[in-house]
Amino acid sequence: MAEEELQMEEGGKGKMMIIIIVAVVLIGGGAAAYFLLGGSDEPAMEDQAAVTQTGSDGAPTMSGTNKGTALYVAMPRPFVFNVPGQGKDRLAQIKVQLMVRGTDNEETAKMHVPLIEGTLLRVFSSANADDLVTEAGKVSLRDQSAREVQKVMKETVGNEVVEQVLFTGFVMQ
Known part of the structure:
Protein backbone atom coordinates (compact mmCIF):
# COMPACT_ATOMS: atom_id res chain seq x y z
CA MET A 1 0.00 0.00 0.00
CA SER A 40 8.16 48.98 -34.28
CA ASP A 41 9.33 52.55 -34.66
CA GLU A 42 10.78 51.86 -38.13
CA PRO A 43 8.69 52.88 -41.13
CA ALA A 44 6.83 50.11 -42.88
CA MET A 45 8.06 48.83 -46.26
CA GLU A 46 5.52 51.00 -48.08
CA ASP A 47 6.80 54.08 -46.27
CA GLN A 48 10.49 53.34 -46.91
CA ALA A 49 10.13 54.06 -50.62
CA ALA A 50 9.22 57.62 -49.73
CA VAL A 51 12.15 57.97 -47.31
CA THR A 52 14.91 56.61 -49.56
CA GLN A 53 14.88 59.50 -52.03
CA THR A 54 17.56 62.12 -51.45
CA GLY A 55 17.57 65.83 -52.07
CA SER A 56 20.29 67.91 -53.73
CA ASP A 57 22.14 68.22 -50.42
CA GLY A 58 22.27 64.41 -50.03
CA ALA A 59 19.84 64.36 -47.12
CA PRO A 60 16.84 62.03 -47.31
CA THR A 61 13.65 63.75 -48.35
CA MET A 62 10.06 62.66 -47.97
CA SER A 63 8.11 62.34 -51.15
CA GLY A 64 4.39 62.09 -50.73
CA THR A 65 4.01 59.53 -53.50
CA ASN A 66 4.56 55.82 -53.23
CA LYS A 67 5.90 54.53 -56.54
CA GLY A 68 4.75 50.98 -55.92
CA THR A 69 6.41 47.63 -55.62
CA ALA A 70 9.47 46.93 -57.74
CA LEU A 71 8.75 44.16 -60.23
CA TYR A 72 11.10 42.63 -62.78
CA VAL A 73 10.20 41.75 -66.36
CA ALA A 74 12.64 39.37 -68.03
CA MET A 75 13.27 39.71 -71.71
CA PRO A 76 12.31 36.40 -73.34
CA ARG A 77 15.73 35.71 -74.88
CA PRO A 78 19.26 37.10 -74.52
CA PHE A 79 20.55 39.67 -76.98
CA VAL A 80 23.34 38.32 -79.20
CA PHE A 81 25.11 40.78 -81.48
CA ASN A 82 28.43 41.72 -83.07
CA VAL A 83 30.37 44.58 -81.54
CA PRO A 84 33.08 46.29 -83.60
CA GLY A 85 36.40 46.87 -81.87
CA GLN A 86 39.74 48.41 -82.72
CA GLY A 87 41.61 45.13 -83.08
CA LYS A 88 38.76 42.82 -84.09
CA ASP A 89 35.03 42.45 -83.93
CA ARG A 90 33.61 40.61 -80.94
CA LEU A 91 30.43 38.71 -80.23
CA ALA A 92 28.41 39.82 -77.18
CA GLN A 93 25.50 38.25 -75.34
CA ILE A 94 23.51 40.27 -72.80
CA LYS A 95 20.63 38.98 -70.68
CA VAL A 96 18.31 41.78 -69.61
CA GLN A 97 15.57 42.34 -67.06
CA LEU A 98 13.52 45.50 -66.73
CA MET A 99 12.67 46.97 -63.34
CA VAL A 100 9.19 48.50 -63.27
CA ARG A 101 7.02 49.84 -60.46
CA GLY A 102 3.53 48.41 -59.97
CA THR A 103 1.53 45.78 -61.79
CA ASP A 104 0.16 48.24 -64.34
CA ASN A 105 3.66 49.07 -65.56
CA GLU A 106 4.55 45.36 -65.51
CA GLU A 107 1.65 44.53 -67.81
CA THR A 108 2.46 47.48 -70.09
CA ALA A 109 6.11 46.40 -70.35
CA LYS A 110 5.10 42.81 -71.15
CA MET A 111 2.70 44.05 -73.83
CA HIS A 112 5.46 46.13 -75.49
CA VAL A 113 8.31 43.59 -75.31
CA PRO A 114 8.97 43.67 -79.10
CA LEU A 115 9.30 47.46 -79.04
CA ILE A 116 11.63 47.30 -76.03
CA GLU A 117 13.71 44.52 -77.63
CA GLY A 118 14.13 46.55 -80.82
CA THR A 119 15.18 49.62 -78.86
CA LEU A 120 17.69 47.67 -76.78
CA LEU A 121 19.15 45.94 -79.82
CA ARG A 122 19.61 49.31 -81.53
CA VAL A 123 21.44 50.70 -78.48
CA PHE A 124 23.54 47.56 -77.99
CA SER A 125 24.63 47.36 -81.61
CA SER A 126 25.88 50.96 -81.52
CA ALA A 127 28.32 50.08 -78.72
CA ASN A 128 32.07 49.70 -79.12
CA ALA A 129 33.89 46.53 -77.93
CA ASP A 130 36.75 48.56 -76.46
CA ASP A 131 34.28 50.42 -74.23
CA LEU A 132 32.38 47.30 -73.17
CA VAL A 133 35.54 45.72 -71.78
CA THR A 134 35.56 48.28 -68.94
CA GLU A 135 33.08 48.51 -66.08
CA ALA A 136 32.42 52.18 -66.89
CA GLY A 137 31.52 51.21 -70.46
CA LYS A 138 29.01 48.62 -69.24
CA VAL A 139 27.44 51.10 -66.84
CA SER A 140 27.24 53.70 -69.60
CA LEU A 141 25.56 51.20 -71.94
CA ARG A 142 23.08 50.21 -69.23
CA ASP A 143 22.20 53.86 -68.49
CA GLN A 144 21.88 54.71 -72.18
CA SER A 145 19.63 51.66 -72.63
CA ALA A 146 17.36 52.81 -69.79
CA ARG A 147 17.11 56.34 -71.22
CA GLU A 148 16.26 55.10 -74.70
CA VAL A 149 13.65 52.61 -73.48
CA GLN A 150 12.06 55.29 -71.28
CA LYS A 151 11.99 57.72 -74.23
CA VAL A 152 10.34 55.19 -76.57
CA MET A 153 7.81 54.12 -73.94
CA LYS A 154 6.94 57.75 -73.15
CA GLU A 155 6.28 58.39 -76.85
CA THR A 156 4.19 55.22 -77.19
CA VAL A 157 2.32 54.88 -73.91
CA GLY A 158 2.58 58.30 -72.31
CA ASN A 159 4.79 57.42 -69.32
CA GLU A 160 8.27 55.94 -68.90
CA VAL A 161 7.05 52.54 -67.55
CA VAL A 162 10.61 51.16 -67.11
CA GLU A 163 12.66 52.48 -64.21
CA GLN A 164 15.91 50.59 -64.84
CA VAL A 165 17.45 48.22 -67.35
CA LEU A 166 19.42 45.54 -65.54
CA PHE A 167 22.06 43.29 -67.10
CA THR A 168 21.70 39.84 -65.53
CA GLY A 169 24.23 38.25 -67.86
CA PHE A 170 27.03 39.79 -69.89
CA VAL A 171 29.40 37.72 -72.03
CA MET A 172 31.76 39.02 -74.68
CA GLN A 173 34.11 36.87 -76.79
Whole structure:
Protein backbone atom coordinates (compact mmCIF):
# COMPACT_ATOMS: atom_id res chain seq x y z
CA MET A 1 0.00 0.00 0.00
CA ALA A 2 2.81 2.37 0.85
CA GLU A 3 4.44 1.58 -2.46
CA GLU A 4 1.24 2.48 -4.37
CA GLU A 5 1.04 5.87 -2.62
CA LEU A 6 4.71 6.52 -3.40
CA GLN A 7 4.13 5.72 -7.09
CA MET A 8 1.07 8.03 -7.21
CA GLU A 9 3.08 10.89 -5.67
CA GLU A 10 5.88 10.40 -8.24
CA GLY A 11 3.30 10.25 -11.07
CA GLY A 12 1.70 13.46 -9.82
CA LYS A 13 5.09 15.19 -9.70
CA GLY A 14 5.79 14.12 -13.31
CA LYS A 15 2.45 15.49 -14.52
CA MET A 16 3.04 18.71 -12.62
CA MET A 17 6.49 19.11 -14.25
CA ILE A 18 4.97 18.59 -17.72
CA ILE A 19 2.34 21.25 -17.02
CA ILE A 20 5.02 23.70 -15.86
CA ILE A 21 7.18 23.04 -18.92
CA VAL A 22 4.22 23.52 -21.28
CA ALA A 23 3.29 26.77 -19.52
CA VAL A 24 6.87 28.11 -19.80
CA VAL A 25 7.03 27.21 -23.50
CA LEU A 26 3.68 28.89 -24.20
CA ILE A 27 4.63 32.05 -22.32
CA GLY A 28 8.03 32.18 -24.02
CA GLY A 29 6.47 31.62 -27.44
CA GLY A 30 3.89 34.32 -26.81
CA ALA A 31 6.59 36.79 -25.75
CA ALA A 32 8.72 35.96 -28.81
CA ALA A 33 5.73 36.41 -31.12
CA TYR A 34 4.92 39.75 -29.50
CA PHE A 35 8.45 41.09 -30.01
CA LEU A 36 8.86 39.70 -33.52
CA LEU A 37 5.45 40.54 -34.89
CA GLY A 38 4.63 43.59 -32.78
CA GLY A 39 4.86 47.15 -34.02
CA SER A 40 8.16 48.98 -34.28
CA ASP A 41 9.33 52.55 -34.66
CA GLU A 42 10.78 51.86 -38.13
CA PRO A 43 8.69 52.88 -41.13
CA ALA A 44 6.83 50.11 -42.88
CA MET A 45 8.06 48.83 -46.26
CA GLU A 46 5.52 51.00 -48.08
CA ASP A 47 6.80 54.08 -46.27
CA GLN A 48 10.49 53.34 -46.91
CA ALA A 49 10.13 54.06 -50.62
CA ALA A 50 9.22 57.62 -49.73
CA VAL A 51 12.15 57.97 -47.31
CA THR A 52 14.91 56.61 -49.56
CA GLN A 53 14.88 59.50 -52.03
CA THR A 54 17.56 62.12 -51.45
CA GLY A 55 17.57 65.83 -52.07
CA SER A 56 20.29 67.91 -53.73
CA ASP A 57 22.14 68.22 -50.42
CA GLY A 58 22.27 64.41 -50.03
CA ALA A 59 19.84 64.36 -47.12
CA PRO A 60 16.84 62.03 -47.31
CA THR A 61 13.65 63.75 -48.35
CA MET A 62 10.06 62.66 -47.97
CA SER A 63 8.11 62.34 -51.15
CA GLY A 64 4.39 62.09 -50.73
CA THR A 65 4.01 59.53 -53.50
CA ASN A 66 4.56 55.82 -53.23
CA LYS A 67 5.90 54.53 -56.54
CA GLY A 68 4.75 50.98 -55.92
CA THR A 69 6.41 47.63 -55.62
CA ALA A 70 9.47 46.93 -57.74
CA LEU A 71 8.75 44.16 -60.23
CA TYR A 72 11.10 42.63 -62.78
CA VAL A 73 10.20 41.75 -66.36
CA ALA A 74 12.64 39.37 -68.03
CA MET A 75 13.27 39.71 -71.71
CA PRO A 76 12.31 36.40 -73.34
CA ARG A 77 15.73 35.71 -74.88
CA PRO A 78 19.26 37.10 -74.52
CA PHE A 79 20.55 39.67 -76.98
CA VAL A 80 23.34 38.32 -79.20
CA PHE A 81 25.11 40.78 -81.48
CA ASN A 82 28.43 41.72 -83.07
CA VAL A 83 30.37 44.58 -81.54
CA PRO A 84 33.08 46.29 -83.60
CA GLY A 85 36.40 46.87 -81.87
CA GLN A 86 39.74 48.41 -82.72
CA GLY A 87 41.61 45.13 -83.08
CA LYS A 88 38.76 42.82 -84.09
CA ASP A 89 35.03 42.45 -83.93
CA ARG A 90 33.61 40.61 -80.94
CA LEU A 91 30.43 38.71 -80.23
CA ALA A 92 28.41 39.82 -77.18
CA GLN A 93 25.50 38.25 -75.34
CA ILE A 94 23.51 40.27 -72.80
CA LYS A 95 20.63 38.98 -70.68
CA VAL A 96 18.31 41.78 -69.61
CA GLN A 97 15.57 42.34 -67.06
CA LEU A 98 13.52 45.50 -66.73
CA MET A 99 12.67 46.97 -63.34
CA VAL A 100 9.19 48.50 -63.27
CA ARG A 101 7.02 49.84 -60.46
CA GLY A 102 3.53 48.41 -59.97
CA THR A 103 1.53 45.78 -61.79
CA ASP A 104 0.16 48.24 -64.34
CA ASN A 105 3.66 49.07 -65.56
CA GLU A 106 4.55 45.36 -65.51
CA GLU A 107 1.65 44.53 -67.81
CA THR A 108 2.46 47.48 -70.09
CA ALA A 109 6.11 46.40 -70.35
CA LYS A 110 5.10 42.81 -71.15
CA MET A 111 2.70 44.05 -73.83
CA HIS A 112 5.46 46.13 -75.49
CA VAL A 113 8.31 43.59 -75.31
CA PRO A 114 8.97 43.67 -79.10
CA LEU A 115 9.30 47.46 -79.04
CA ILE A 116 11.63 47.30 -76.03
CA GLU A 117 13.71 44.52 -77.63
CA GLY A 118 14.13 46.55 -80.82
CA THR A 119 15.18 49.62 -78.86
CA LEU A 120 17.69 47.67 -76.78
CA LEU A 121 19.15 45.94 -79.82
CA ARG A 122 19.61 49.31 -81.53
CA VAL A 123 21.44 50.70 -78.48
CA PHE A 124 23.54 47.56 -77.99
CA SER A 125 24.63 47.36 -81.61
CA SER A 126 25.88 50.96 -81.52
CA ALA A 127 28.32 50.08 -78.72
CA ASN A 128 32.07 49.70 -79.12
CA ALA A 129 33.89 46.53 -77.93
CA ASP A 130 36.75 48.56 -76.46
CA ASP A 131 34.28 50.42 -74.23
CA LEU A 132 32.38 47.30 -73.17
CA VAL A 133 35.54 45.72 -71.78
CA THR A 134 35.56 48.28 -68.94
CA GLU A 135 33.08 48.51 -66.08
CA ALA A 136 32.42 52.18 -66.89
CA GLY A 137 31.52 51.21 -70.46
CA LYS A 138 29.01 48.62 -69.24
CA VAL A 139 27.44 51.10 -66.84
CA SER A 140 27.24 53.70 -69.60
CA LEU A 141 25.56 51.20 -71.94
CA ARG A 142 23.08 50.21 -69.23
CA ASP A 143 22.20 53.86 -68.49
CA GLN A 144 21.88 54.71 -72.18
CA SER A 145 19.63 51.66 -72.63
CA ALA A 146 17.36 52.81 -69.79
CA ARG A 147 17.11 56.34 -71.22
CA GLU A 148 16.26 55.10 -74.70
CA VAL A 149 13.65 52.61 -73.48
CA GLN A 150 12.06 55.29 -71.28
CA LYS A 151 11.99 57.72 -74.23
CA VAL A 152 10.34 55.19 -76.57
CA MET A 153 7.81 54.12 -73.94
CA LYS A 154 6.94 57.75 -73.15
CA GLU A 155 6.28 58.39 -76.85
CA THR A 156 4.19 55.22 -77.19
CA VAL A 157 2.32 54.88 -73.91
CA GLY A 158 2.58 58.30 -72.31
CA ASN A 159 4.79 57.42 -69.32
CA GLU A 160 8.27 55.94 -68.90
CA VAL A 161 7.05 52.54 -67.55
CA VAL A 162 10.61 51.16 -67.11
CA GLU A 163 12.66 52.48 -64.21
CA GLN A 164 15.91 50.59 -64.84
CA VAL A 165 17.45 48.22 -67.35
CA LEU A 166 19.42 45.54 -65.54
CA PHE A 167 22.06 43.29 -67.10
CA THR A 168 21.70 39.84 -65.53
CA GLY A 169 24.23 38.25 -67.86
CA PHE A 170 27.03 39.79 -69.89
CA VAL A 171 29.40 37.72 -72.03
CA MET A 172 31.76 39.02 -74.68
CA GLN A 173 34.11 36.87 -76.79
